[in-house]
Amino acid sequence: IMSIPSSASHSGKTPSGTQSVERAFAVLTAVATAHSSGTTLPALTQVVGLHRTTTYRLLKCLLRLGAVRVDVESTRYFLGPLALELGVSARQQLRLNELLAPVLTRIAEATGDTVFLVVRDGLESVCTDRRLGDYPVKTLIVDVGTRRPLGIGAASLAMLQVMTDKELKEIARANAGQFQSFGTTAAAVLKKARAAAKVGYVSAVVPGVEGVHAVALPIIDSQGKPFAALAVAAIEQRMSQSRQGELLRTIRSEVSRAERLLIKADIQAA
Secondary structure: OOOOOOOOOOOOOOOOHHHHHHHHHHHHHHHHHOOOOOEOHHHHHHHHOOOHHHHHHHHHHHHHHOOEEEEOOOOEEEEOHHHHHHHHHHHHHHHHHHHHHHHHHHHHHHHOOEEEEEEEEOOEEEEEEEEOOOOOOOOOOOOOOOEEEOOOOHHHHHHHOOOOHHHHHHHHHHHHHHHHHHOOOHHHHHHHHHHHHHHOOEEEEOOOOOOEEEEEEEEEOOOOOEEEEEEEEEEHHHOOHHHHHHHHHHHHHHHHHHHHHHHHHOOOOO
């Protein structure tokens, strides 16, 4: 059962940006609740508690974006392709986290360090899960849900390392403006990705977090595309060359398991 967000007041005042978003989501949620049979403008107006003209204006915007669609004959509203795509994407991420939860747990238990699952989403990477090891000093370098441009962070670089040079250049060019806010450039990201490709893994200090180092490996889907990456972060005193080798062997073993799970579940890169 879906709960309908409480709408704004019935006043005719121009809503703020946040209020407009809240109202649009109230309308979208109401359409989703009645998706099997569809719903009408009068019904939506009553459910969300807005003026008919306000509800219609929000529907027109949602229609234009593809979040809802209207059946011309019945004039009933249904969820549109965009909403359905978002739902599929969300379900896939939940499935991914569920499938790989044991993988993260095993790495954290074996290493004692912090483990991150980072997934590609277009030109961005998203941390979707994290596990803490039992070592007293925790390295919480990113929170679950953190989004960054593809190419920022060890796990993100690990995904780039297996891409073609053409793909690398396209991503670097598209994210060039955002790289600046992280204190780097497209050229620097390309250089790091190419260096990682030569050795087969990423080993790097964590930008903006003093004294922390991370190693990472990509997870490849059934189509040979980098889908996600696993990274382990620890304080630099625990990141000698020999220990990095141990960590990479542990991660590589679990990446192989993860890739088999993904193929079996038919989960692919976005």
